[in-house]
Amino acid sequence: MSPAPSIAHFESLYRRADDPWRFATSAYEAFKYDRTLEALGARRYRRALEVGCSIGVFTERLAGLCDDLVAVDVSPTALRRARQRLRGLPHVHVQQRKLPEQTPPGPFDLIVCSEVLYYWPPARLAQAQRAFEQALAPGGSLLSVHWRGRAASHALSGDQVHRRLLANTRLEPAVAHCERRFRLDRLDRTR
Numbered sequence: 076m077s078p079a080p081s082i083a084h085f086e087s088l089y090r091r092a093d094d095p096w097r098f099a100t101s102a103y104e105a106f107k108y109d110r111t112l113e114a115l116g117a118r119r120y121r122r123a124l125e126v127g128c129s130i131g132v133f134t135e136r137l138a139g140l141c142d143d144l145v146a147v148d149v150s151p152t153a154l155r156r157a158r159q160r161l162r163g164l165p166h167v168h169v170q171q172r173k174l175p176e177q178t179p180p181g182p183f184d185l186i187v188c189s190e191v192l193y194y195w196p197p198a199r200l201a202q203a204q205r206a207f208e209q210a211l212a213p214g215g216s217l218l219s220v221h222w223r224g225r226a227a228s229h230a231l232s233g234d235q236v237h238r239r240l241l242a243n244t245r246l247e248p249a250v251a252h253c254e255r256r257f258r259l260d261r262l263d264r265t266r
Contacts, residue, residue: 085150093156098132107257108133111189111220114250114261115140120184124210126174127191131157137187138164145179147172175203181210189220192240196230200239208245211264217246220259233258 098104111133120141128134128146130153138144144167148154154169161167172179186207192200207217219240221233231239237258241248246262253259 085148086152090152094130094132098129103256104132107189107220107259108136110252110254110257110259111187111218112136112140114218114220114252114259115185115216122181122183122212123185123187124179124181124183126186126188126207128157128169129153131160131169133187133189134167134169135160135164138167141185142166144168145170145183147174147179149173175199175206178203178206178210182212182215183210184212184215185218186211186215187218187220189218190222192219192236193221193229193231193233197239200231200236201243204240204243208264211246213264213266215264216249217244217262217264218259219262220257222257223254224256 094100122143123137123141125134125137125144125146128148131146134144134146134157146157146167147170148157149171151171154171157169161169192203195203211217219237221236223233225232237260240260240262244262247265248260249263250259250261
């Protein structure tokens, strides 16, 4: 199991390429974003948190469902690009934070973790899950979506992340969607 990559690791990726994972141009990413939004349904969210917003491609789409959206990442370079992309959306607040230690205070009606939790070793993932669940408002949702492949920089596979989330949650499973390349689970706080 590899340790979580450092901020310097992500900074080097964003300095080498404007969009290292092709979030803006990949058919896979567009399809995954569509499925993610479908999993949220037609609901409007008063306040949402996006963990690992990168350059803000999905953030831009998610913003249409939210009255107030806090989008966080660790990379200053990625955040500069996200701020540029999202500059016309005053209800989106882009912030540099290292989670779970710097989880913004809730309550949030929605927390989205897309392609980020597999970087964290099990103990950090468990700490983050506790922080996210505490930050959820009653009726709120925690949505997790991850690629199912393996990478050297990942401490866990996407499937391992989702199995751990489901095994250790006080939230109710609401939506489960599994594709060959990614897995998505929405967990709701019903009490």
